[in-house]
Amino acid sequence: MLSYASKRVSVGIVTLLAASIIVFAVLEIVPGDPARLMLGMNATEDAVRTLQEQMGFNQPLISRYFSWLGGLLTGDFGKSYTYSVPVFDLIKERVAVSLPLALISLALSTVIAIPVGLFSASRRGSIADTAAMGAAQIGIAIPNFWFALLLVYVFAVMLRLLPAGGFTGWENGLWPSIKSLILPSIALALPQASILARVTRSSLLDVLGEDYIRTARAKGLSRRRVLYHHALRNALIPVLTILGMQFSFLLAGTIIVENVFYLPGLGRLVFQAITQRDLIVVEGVVILLVATVIIVNLVVDLAYAIVDPRLWSRR
Structure with missing residues (x-):
């Protein structure tokens, strides 16, 4: 290992x-x-x-x-020409918004997708399976910026339960800050959950067709025990791959949603730096995002080895 x-x-x-x-x-x-x-x-x-x-x-x-x-x-990313402050300070300020947003979105996506994928795979070919995958297809097709506007209209304008945009800042309290991130997190999580649910279902169906699964069923194990204790772990490798890709996307690719909700995150910082021709900021943010993608991929590779020890035991 x-x-x-x-x-x-x-x-x-x-x-x-x-x-x-x-x-x-x-x-x-x-x-x-x-x-x-x-x-x-x-x-x-x-x-x-x-x-x-x-x-x-x-x-x-x-x-x-x-x-x-x-x-x-050494942590010196240079000095922003536009803001006349160190680039590292700008990034640190924006990461405090983008990182929690990405983590909440990823958690929502995982909590929704894996149970849906399990449910659908365990009822392959049924009406419930068709309905679940149809809903997932709709979730993939809906643009997240349109869904974001719909969420604002329903929960901020009509029901007045959540703020329509902006970020209060962590110094003003945990719950007000979390409330500012709920709607954008849901808007980002919907398409990611839809993709992850379909991948989970497909991976589980492949595993359920393996010989060792049929052997476990022949030994008298219940379908639920086979699904959760034998099939799910072996079906996690493609799921982990998608989770790693989704986290990288959620951290770096949220420009549209951040602009819809007026969130001062990394995506919006890159957009502003490009429009203002602040090349030093663009360099710093891009290399940080690249490093994040590489680190996430490394973590996913190590998670592969934990899920499937054959990856390192044969080396």
């Missing part, structure tokens, strides 16, 4: 290093002078030269990369 984990960690480190080179290179090959791009085409030459010196754009490319990489390793 230790050898397997060491190999996965090594692969993750190499992948992250390669990703840092790609992220840095992509922003460096943007046509034109980065300083002029940030200031706008009408900027004076003196202003462009001053920004080049401040941001280090006048240094050699290799020096800028290693300086940027060294800063990342």
